[in-house]
Amino acid sequence: MIELIAQNPILAALIALVGLSIVFGGLLGFAAEKFKVEGDPIVEQLDELLPQTQCGQCGFPGCRPYAESIANGDDINKCPPGGQSTINAIANLLDVPAPELDAEHGEESEVKTVAYIREDECIGCTKCIQACPVDAILGAAKLMHTVIADECTGCDLCVEPCPVDCIDMLPVEETIADWKWSIPAKPGQMIATDRRGEVSPAVRNEDAA
Amino acid sequence: MSRTWVTPGGVHPPENKHQSVTQPIGQLPIPEKLIIPLSQHIGAPAIPCVEMGQQVLKGQVIAQAAGMVSIPMHAPSSGTISAIEHRPIAHASGMLAPCIEITTDGADTWIEHEGISDYEHISPRKLIEMVGNAGISGMGGAGFPSAVKLNPGRQRPIDTLIVNATECEPYITADDSAIRERAGEIVEGIKILSAILDHPHHIMIGIEDNKPEAIEALAPHVEGTGISVVVFPTKYPSGGEKQLIYILTGRELPAGKLPADEGMVCINIGTTYAIKRAVIDGEPLISRVTTVTGDAVGTPRNYDTLIGTPVRHLLEHNQFNEQAGGRVVMGGPMMGFTLPSADVPIVKTTNCILAPSYAEIPDDEPAQPCIRCGMCAEACPVSLLPQQLFWYAQAQEHDRLEAHNLFDCIECGACSYVCPSNIPLVQYYRAAKGEIRQAREEKVKSDHARDRFEFHKERIEQAEREKEAKRAARREATQQAKADHLAATANGTAVPSAAPSAPATAAPAGAVPSSSAADIIAAAQARAAAKQASPEDQRAKLERTIASAEQRLKMAEEKLAEAINDDSGKQDKLSAAVENTRQKLEQSKSKLAELAE
Numbered sequence: 071m072i073e074l075i076a077q078n079p080i081l082a083a084l085i086a087l088v089g090l091s092i093v094f095g096g097l098l099g100f101a102a103e104k105f106k107v108e109g110d111p112i113v114e115q116l117d118e119l120l121p122q123t124q125c126g127q128c129g130f131p132g133c134r135p136y137a138e139s140i141a142n143g144d145d146i147n148k149c150p151p152g153g154q155s156t157i158n159a160i161a162n163l164l165d166v167p168a169p170e171l172d173a174e175h176g177e178e179s180e181v182k183t184v185a186y187i188r189e190d191e192c193i194g195c196t197k198c199i200q201a202c203p204v205d206a207i208l209g210a211a212k213l214m215h216t217v218i219a220d221e222c223t224g225c226d227l228c229v230e231p232c233p234v235d236c237i238d239m240l241p242v243e244e245t246i247a248d249w250k251w252s253i254p255a256k257p258g259q260m261i262a263t264d265r266r267g268e269v270s271p272a273v274r275n276e277d278a279a
Numbered sequence: 280m281s282r283t284w285v286t287p288g289g290v291h292p293p294e295n296k297h298q299s300v301t302q303p304i305g306q307l308p309i310p311e312k313l314i315i316p317l318s319q320h321i322g323a324p325a326i327p328c329v330e331m332g333q334q335v336l337k338g339q340v341i342a343q344a345a346g347m348v349s350i351p352m353h354a355p356s357s358g359t360i361s362a363i364e365h366r367p368i369a370h371a372s373g374m375l376a377p378c379i380e381i382t383t384d385g386a387d388t389w390i391e392h393e394g395i396s397d398y399e400h401i402s403p404r405k406l407i408e409m410v411g412n413a414g415i416s417g418m419g420g421a422g423f424p425s426a427v428k429l430n431p432g433r434q435r436p437i438d439t440l441i442v443n444a445t446e447c448e449p450y451i452t453a454d455d456s457a458i459r460e461r462a463g464e465i466v467e468g469i470k471i472l473s474a475i476l477d478h479p480h481h482i483m484i485g486i487e488d489n490k491p492e493a494i495e496a497l498a499p500h501v502e503g504t505g506i507s508v509v510v511f512p513t514k515y516p517s518g519g520e521k522q523l524i525y526i527l528t529g530r531e532l533p534a535g536k537l538p539a540d541e542g543m544v545c546i547n548i549g550t551t552y553a554i555k556r557a558v559i560d561g562e563p564l565i566s567r568v569t570t571v572t573g574d575a576v577g578t579p580r581n582y583d584t585l586i587g588t589p590v591r592h593l594l595e596h597n598q599f600n601e602q603a604g605g606r607v608v609m610g611g612p613m614m615g616f617t618l619p620s621a622d623v624p625i626v627k628t629t630n631c632i633l634a635p636s637y638a639e640i641p642d643d644e645p646a647q648p649c650i651r652c653g654m655c656a657e658a659c660p661v662s663l664l665p666q667q668l669f670w671y672a673q674a675q676e677h678d679r680l681e682a683h684n685l686f687d688c689i690e691c692g693a694c695s696y697v698c699p700s701n702i703p704l705v706q707y708y709r710a711a712k713g714e715i716r717q718a719r720e721e722k723v724k725s726d727h728a729r730d731r732f733e734f735h736k737e738r739i740e741q742a743e744r745e746k747e748a749k750r751a752a753r754r755e756a757t758q759q760a761k762a763d764h765l766a767a768t769a770n771g772t773a774v775p776s777a778a779p780s781a782p783a784t785a786a787p788a789g790a791v792p793s794s795s796a797a798d799i800i801a802a803a804q805a806r807a808a809a810k811q812a813s814p815e816d817q818r819a820k821l822e823r824t825i826a827s828a829e830q831r832l833k834m835a836e837e838k839l840a841e842a843i844n845d846d847s848g849k850q851d852k853l854s855a856a857v858e859n860t861r862q863k864l865e866q867s868k869s870k871l872a873e874l875a876e
Contacts, residue, residue: 122725124732131436132732155675204731205738223728246318248720250373250713254706256673 112163113141119159123151124203127176127223132203140164143279147171151224181241184222185229189214191236198228198237281509284529286522288660289514290693292449292613294489297577299452299572304460306583307596309356313381313587315341315366319626320416321423322348327379333360336390338563341379351423352415355565356583358383361547369626371607381587394561403429406558410475413557414627415564419443419518419547421608422628425554428544435542439475441527442469444486444493444548445518448611451631453568454548456581458486458493461552466500468555476544482506484548485523487513515613516660516691520545534687549630571597573635575604584625590632591621601635608633612640613692647700655694655704661687665694665704672707677715685711714872734780759797768798814832821871828864835860 075082107254116137125131128148130136140146146160147169154171161168171178187198187207194212206222209215217228217237318324325342335341335354342352365375398406411426446454458465473482477862484501486494488510496510511517511526521532524545532538538545549567556562565586570580577598583592590607608615609623611631625632655665663684671679685708694704839853 096295111409117729120725121721122728122732124728132736133729165528204728205737206731221728221731244374246368246370246372246374248717249370249374251371251706251709251719253672253710257648 121152123223123225148175150176182240183224185217186240188236197231201227201231283511288658295450302580304581310592314378314624315587316378325352338390353563356383357388369623373673392561394559413563415553418549439481439543440479441545442484446659447518453570457568462496468551484508489513567767570631573634574639575634587624603636604634644701646702654697658693658697672711743825824867834862
């Protein structure tokens with residue numbers, strides 16, 4: 071057998087190559103199993119950036135499904151609760167230009183809101199409890215319900231199912247503890263006509279003339 | 280004299296301290312109303328323990344500490360509690376915060392109190408408790424509860440006690456005049472601190488060389504006590520905790536570390552006086568020395584002010600000229616803030632009320648673009664890059680701001696002071712810090728929401744799985760029953776519960792659980808049969824049904840009549856309901872008749 075191989079260089083080369091490919095194939099297969107990446111890391115990162123409101127305004131049932139969809143090439147501007155800052159962060163992560171928020175999915179609101187149940191009007195139907203994505207509503211059938219304000223993400227998914235319209239979305243009031251200074255006006259913008267991009271057409275015409 | 284080190288940066292703004300030290304510390308008449316905010320310190324707000332209309336004595340506890348990092352509040356004078364509500368307080372936001380208002384009776388009657396003189400023979404724990412119960416928080420500016428600062432439980436023993444008498448901010452002379460008049464008591468307070476901290480090796484009073492009278496006043500009292508008075512050149516901001524530690528010891532405190540981590544305690548000199556009063560005289564912290572100064576007041580001077588005194592009261596007794604100065608600043612010109620109104624009360628951290636004239640501190644010049652001159656970087660006492668931070672703050676690049684150590688900024692205002700373009704740099708840093716803190720909080724909240732959402736999903740899925748399993752079991756059971764029935768008819772035996780022999784002929788799917796399912800069904804059938812077997816029970820049940828149906832019918836008819844009267848458009852529905860009930864009633868009646876036969 072050995073003699074046959076030694077006398078037959080083509081056969082020898084063939085055997086060597088096949089042997090090598092089997093060894094490396096095995097190695098690669100083992101590595102693929104051993105160092106397998108659980109899930110898609112980019113989905114995790116995208117999910118981290120999304121605001122976790124779980125409101126479904128993007129058209130997906132929750133933030134994670136939308137993150138998965140973005141990873142598969144969906145638009146990144148479908149998240150109104152996150153607003154422009156989230157879009158910018160995602161654009162930064164994916165290294166793509168940051169588009170404006172898609173108005174089709176809603177508008178970015180200035181103030182954060184939480185749901186509030188007008189308790190004397192609540193009939194105890196549990197419909198809002200079933201709608202709440204984060205289990206932030208407490209109550210039982212035929213008993214009054216109430217929202218745990220600290221757990222509410224302000225997704226307003228509970229408002230629509232309420233048969234007696236007793237749920238309001240109230241703005242979260244600012245307290246001394248979470249008050250913060252605001253950014254001052256940019257320097258060098260005291261003179262109206264110096265403001266770039268804000269000059270009215272009339273002023274520009276005068277300049278030209 | 281011991282060696283001192285020189286901090287980087289710093290500025291030399293006009294001191295303007297001489298105006299307010301010409302007169303000794305004054306006393307004001309007791310104001311008609313005292314307003315005590317529940318949060319005058321870092322940590323949880325105190326919890327009120329008095330009621331509306333309650334009589335309180337001077338020094339009585341009116342609000343208790345809420346947890347470890349908190350301090351109690353005491354009545355600064357005797358009187359009646361006239362309000363517990365939200366009031367404007369000394370805060371840059373101009374927002375309201377919970378306060379207790381005391382209408383004073385003018386008698387100024389003390390509650391019974393007693394101090395101790397032999398503090399050397401009392402355990403540090405007891406002394407710390409006394410400091411805590413006296414409601415003492417840092418009086419230099421931040422307002423950190425002193426008892427927490429002094430509490431043991433740290434990893435390393437304290438080898439250095441630093442008393443901060445720097446008072447580097449222009450205009451303010453509260454500490455200066457307190458040292459001049461109360462040096463003995465202050466040194467007594469330092470000795471108590473030394474006893475609490477188990478006699479640290481080094482005890483230093485850090486003081487700038489622009490207070491020669493104060494240094495002279497301290498000299499005789501510290502002689503032979505091991506306390507050294509370290510004098511160093513005046514420069515703003517030398518009074519920052521980290522700056523002072525560096526100046527006195529040459530040790531730089533790492534970012535995010537407390538002095539206690541490095542075996543040091545740094546305490547304001549005003550606080551040492553309060554500690555002396557608390558331990559030796561048994562008096563809680565109910566007054567402090569506050570400077571009232573600026574060109575818009577008649578005689579700039581220092582007052583021993585009751586906590587809770589409205590700023591207006593101070594100004595009125597000092598011929599405040601509202602025409603000359605438009606604004607009232609709490610704190611100094613570098614780090615203070617304009618008060619939203621003169622009705623806010625003096626708190627434990629208020630060292631100065633500054634009412635400058637327009638000429639003295641003019642309104643801010645409009646900011647010009649940054650010219651990258653780099654003067655701010657030279658002035659920064661923490662060696663940051665203020666202009667770089669400014670650009671990042673404008674662009675809201677939070678990662679870069681943190682990478683450039685924005686959170687090490689002490690907001691001293693030296694960069695804004697030297698900026699030739701008048702850019703309010705500190706405002707940008709404050710805003711950026713606020714935004715980053717908010718973003719961090721939101722991150723925590725969103726992570727929490729994600730966990731809850733995932734749990735919610737898991738819960739729904741599990742409920743779904745359980746339902747599905749039940750459904751499958753039922754389906755199998757029906758199939759099994761059918762198969763059994765078929766087998767039974769084929770065998771000619773009419774016993775449905777001949778389960779054990781059935782599996783062989785049963786449907787191939789799920790042959791194992793089928794026998795038990797068949798048993799259940801058989802049992803249920805047996806129960807039903809047993810029920811039917813007793814006609815007495817059945818009659819009783821039917822009678823009950825009839826009675827309740829009659830009642831329902833009556834009510835429904837009444838409602839229908841009402842609806843017809845009101846003409847509310849519900850008649851159709853209601854009449855259908857009445858008809859329905861009537862039918863049910865008749866059905867039950869006929870059944871009963873059958874049974875009777």
